[in-house]
Amino acid sequence: MRTIRIGSGAGYSGDRIEPAVELAEKGDIHYLVFECLGERTVALAQQARMKNPDSGYDPLLEERIRAVLPTCASKGIKIVTNMGAANPVAAARKTAEIARSLGLASLKIAAIIGDDVLDACKDGDLKIMELDGTIKQLGNRLLSANAYLGAEPIAEALSGGADVVITGRASDPALFLATMIHAFGWAMDDWNLLGQGTVAGHLLECAGQITGGYFADPGYKDIPDLARLGFPIGEVGEDGSLVITKVAGSGGAVTAQTCKEQLLYEVHDPTKYIQPDVVADFSQVKVEEIAPNRVRVSGGRGTAHTGTLKVSVGYVDSCIGEGQISYAGPGAVARGRLALDIVRERLKLTGVAASELRFDLIGVDSLHGTNLAAHANEPYEVRIRVTGRTENLREAVRIGNEVETLYTNGPAAGGGVFKSARDVVAVASVLLPRELAGPRVHFVGM
Amino acid sequence: MKLREIAHSRTGDKGNTSNISVIAYHEKHYPLLREQVTSARVRAHFAGVVEGEVVRYELPNIAALNFVMTQTLGGGVTRSLALDAHGKSLSSALLDLEIEDDLSA
Numbered sequence: 001m002r003t004i005r006i007g008s009g010a011g012y013s014g015d016r017i018e019p020a021v022e023l024a025e026k027g028d029i030h031y032l033v034f035e036c037l038g039e040r041t042v043a044l045a046q047q048a049r050m051k052n053p054d055s056g057y058d059p060l061l062e063e064r065i066r067a068v069l070p071t072c073a074s075k076g077i078k079i080v081t082n083m084g085a086a087n088p089v090a091a092a093r094k095t096a097e098i099a100r101s102l103g104l105a106s107l108k109i110a111a112i113i114g115d116d117v118l119d120a121c122k123d124g125d126l127k128i129m130e131l132d133g134t135i136k137q138l139g140n141r142l143l144s145a146n147a148y149l150g151a152e153p154i155a156e157a158l159s160g161g162a163d164v165v166i167t168g169r170a171s172d173p174a175l176f177l178a179t180m181i182h183a184f185g186w187a188m189d190d191w192n193l194l195g196q197g198t199v200a201g202h203l204l205e206c207a208g209q210i211t212g213g214y215f216a217d218p219g220y221k222d223i224p225d226l227a228r229l230g231f232p233i234g235e236v237g238e239d240g241s242l243v244i245t246k247v248a249g250s251g252g253a254v255t256a257q258t259c260k261e262q263l264l265y266e267v268h269d270p271t272k273y274i275q276p277d278v279v280a281d282f283s284q285v286k287v288e289e290i291a292p293n294r295v296r297v298s299g300g301r302g303t304a305h306t307g308t309l310k311v312s313v314g315y316v317d318s319c320i321g322e323g324q325i326s327y328a329g330p331g332a333v334a335r336g337r338l339a340l341d342i343v344r345e346r347l348k349l350t351g352v353a354a355s356e357l358r359f360d361l362i363g364v365d366s367l368h369g370t371n372l373a374a375h376a377n378e379p380y381e382v383r384i385r386v387t388g389r390t391e392n393l394r395e396a397v398r399i400g401n402e403v404e405t406l407y408t409n410g411p412a413a414g415g416g417v418f419k420s421a422r423d424v425v426a427v428a429s430v431l432l433p434r435e436l437a438g439p440r441v442h443f444v445g446m
Numbered sequence: 447m448k449l450r451e452i453a454h455s456r457t458g459d460k461g462n463t464s465n466i467s468v469i470a471y472h473e474k475h476y477p478l479l480r481e482q483v484t485s486a487r488v489r490a491h492f493a494g495v496v497e498g499e500v501v502r503y504e505l506p507n508i509a510a511l512n513f514v515m516t517q518t519l520g521g522g523v524t525r526s527l528a529l530d531a532h533g534k535s536l537s538s539a540l541l542d543l544e545i546e547d548d549l550s551a
Contacts, residue, residue: 040524130461130522214456214534221454257454257469260508264467266458268514270503286507299507317525358520358527366529368539369494387527426525429461 001241004183006176006200006234007077009068010034011207013041013058017067019208019231019250024071026247027233031179032072034064034081035172035205040427042169043314045086046144047425056087057094057166065098065164073104073163080154080175084166086144088113089442091166096445099164107445110162112153114439115169117311117432121145126430128313135313135430143425144314147432150276150305152188153439154178160441169312171276173201176234184238194278195302196240199285202273203244203262203297207231210244210262212252225251242297243290254293263287263297276309276434278302308431317426318355318389321396323403323419324362327411328381335411336361336382342410343386343402352398354388361385383416389424396421450541453479457537463498464518464533466540469510476509482545488513491543495536513540 007029009020013036023029036058049056058064061083072079084091092111099107122145125136135142146169155178157165167175177197180186186193203210210232212223230250235243244254263282267273273280284299323343327335340359347357360366362383365373386403390396400419407414449468452475458465468483470476485502492500498516505512519533520526 217454220450257471260469260510261454261456261467263508264458264465264469264505264510264512265456266460266465267512268460268463268465268503270505270512283503283505284507285505320527356521356527360529362529367535368492371494372491372539372542385529389525389527424525426522428522 002184002238004031004179004236005029006031006033006179006204006236008033008035008204008207008232010036010064011205011209012036013038013060015207017064019229020064021067021071022247022250023231023233024068024075024077029077029233031078031080032068033175033179033204034083035175037082037085037169039312040314040425042086042146042312043144043425043427046314049086054090057085057091058083061091061094062098065095069099069104070102073107078158078162079164080179082167082170082175084111084168086168088166088168089444092444095164095166099445107163108161108443109164109445110157110160110166111442111444112149112157112165112167112170112439113442114437115146115149115167117147117437118145120432120436121311121313121430124432126432129429129431131428138315141316142313143316145311145430147309147311147437148276149437149439150174151178151181152277153441155181157441158182160443162443172205173198174276176201176204177277180236188277191278191302191304193240195280196242196300197236198273198275198278198280198302199282199297199300200234200236200242203259204232204234206262206265208252209265210258211246211254212258215258215261221257223253227251244295244297245293254295256287256289256295259287259295259297274306276305278305307434309434309437311430311432313428313430314425315428317424318391319393319396319421320387320389320424321399321421322385322387323400323417324383324385325403325406325414326381326383326416327414332380332382333361333364333378335414336384338411339384339406339414340386342406346402347388347399350398350402352388352402353395354390354399356389358387393421393423447545447547448541449483449543449545452545453541455537455541457534459519459523459532462517462519462522464515464536466513466515466537467510468513468540469508473509476506478545478547479511480504483511483543485513487543488540491540
């Protein structure tokens with residue numbers, strides 16, 4: 001039976017670089033996938049593109065591509081990534097330029113376009129899932145609308161001979177599923193195979209989160225050598241069989257436990273993990289350690305895809321102002337609480353226009369609120385944090401300023417003020433009839 | 447004993463919804479999880495954190511439960527005022543849940 005080995009080279013845009021180099025050099029892989037596109041990244045990248053038409057792709061693209069391209073080219077490893085963000089064509093051109101500069105001008109670079117569905121969404125005036133109202137009601141606050149594309153155009157690009165495929169918004173598991181569809185010729189209506197392939201993609205998409213990252217808990221769940229965490233490899237057979245492993249000698253661990261945690265990561269109803277290509281069913285999945293750092297995952301299934309694609313809509317939401325200051329030693333918590341009371345009253349007295357305010361005592365109740373923190377011991381030091389939502393930056397700045405004035409006007413011995421004010425680009429979702437998105441493959445640099 | 451002694455856990459986020467897995471270290475403890483880690487108890491444990499509902503899904507093949515908690519992440523990860531906007535630290539809070547183990551093997 002034919003088997004492919006797929007390496008996962010990044011789990012988010014800022015992820016470590018050298019684990020991907022290790023995968024390319026020592027992983028004996030056929031494909032290297034970089035998942036780098038967070039929920040609101042495309043909206044932020046769209047803002048960058050509006051200022052400069054040649055930008056709008058992942059800022060680390062050059063560093064990542066340069067680090068792995070020579071090895072990938074010499075070994076024939078194909079690269080798939082969503083680092084195109086809001087401008088996959090510019091990202092592909094940049095990649096072609098990097099390839100030429102490395103003496104690799106013969107590489108074929110493809111961009112996947114068509115995820116930008118802003119016009120179709122406006123025309124349809126679609127309902128926003130998280131908010132009351134439709135997309136038109138966002139008015140000029142609307143920045144971007146990008147559909148989560150499926151695996152098909154990526155597989156088409158690979159079949160067209162692409163050495164590097166760069167997408168914008170695409171479903172994260174689909175980046176991986178595409179390599180399986182291309183390698184094995186899986187039918188796009190073989191729902192059980194697509195479901196099991198989605199299990200593989202889902203397990204791999206967060207890179208280090210299945211090899212021991214986001215997992216260690218000393219004394220309960222110990223993981224060796226997290227500073228040298230190895231990124232995962234999926235060994236996928238043409239029948240959908242799957243083993244998760246990593247480069248021998250790298251840090252971290254692949255165990256049944258790490259695989260189970262990642263299987264349910266960001267999953268709601270496990271029988272309906274909705275993807276562009278399939279509705280995957282994780283409920284019958286089995287996880288089995290077959291050797292050290294080798295875990296077999298089987299039983300993923302699927303049913304037909306829905307008639308819609310999820311679209312991530314980026315919009316200008318509000319502004320957030322923030323201020324922090326620390327107190328320590330005897331009475332630290334009491335002084336922190338006094339400081340919060342003072343700022344609360346000051347924001348009222350001076351009429352700061354905030355639609356939402358939050359007062360936290362970091363070290364006591366900032367993560368889980370006052371109920372869960374009620375029986376905790378008193379810490380040696382605390383940090384107060386005041387945040388508020390405002391309509392404009394001028395108001396947001398006033399929140400941090402009020403915290404700063406605690407230096408000379410607040411409780412004794414407050415130190416280490418930090419303040420910030422920022423615009424908030426948020427995302428919401430709409431569902432677009434799938435025939436309204438028209439993904440296409442675009443080869444560059446030849 | 448604490449839930450932490452028999453189960454491990456991971457939090458994920460989508461918009462304003464958080465999901466927390468609770469996975470038995472040993473299959474024999476799965477019935478205990480099913481009996482005692484109910485959606486009502488999880489809802490009560492996270493009073494003041496979860497504003498919406500808590501739905502529980504069962505995965506007997508991997509001896510795990512999955513809790514989906516709506517209106518939990520300060521209006522959504524991308525706009526929340528919270529320090530931990532993703533709610534990544536919530537799994538540790540759930541492992542502090544008290545479990546009665548007198549009937550287990």
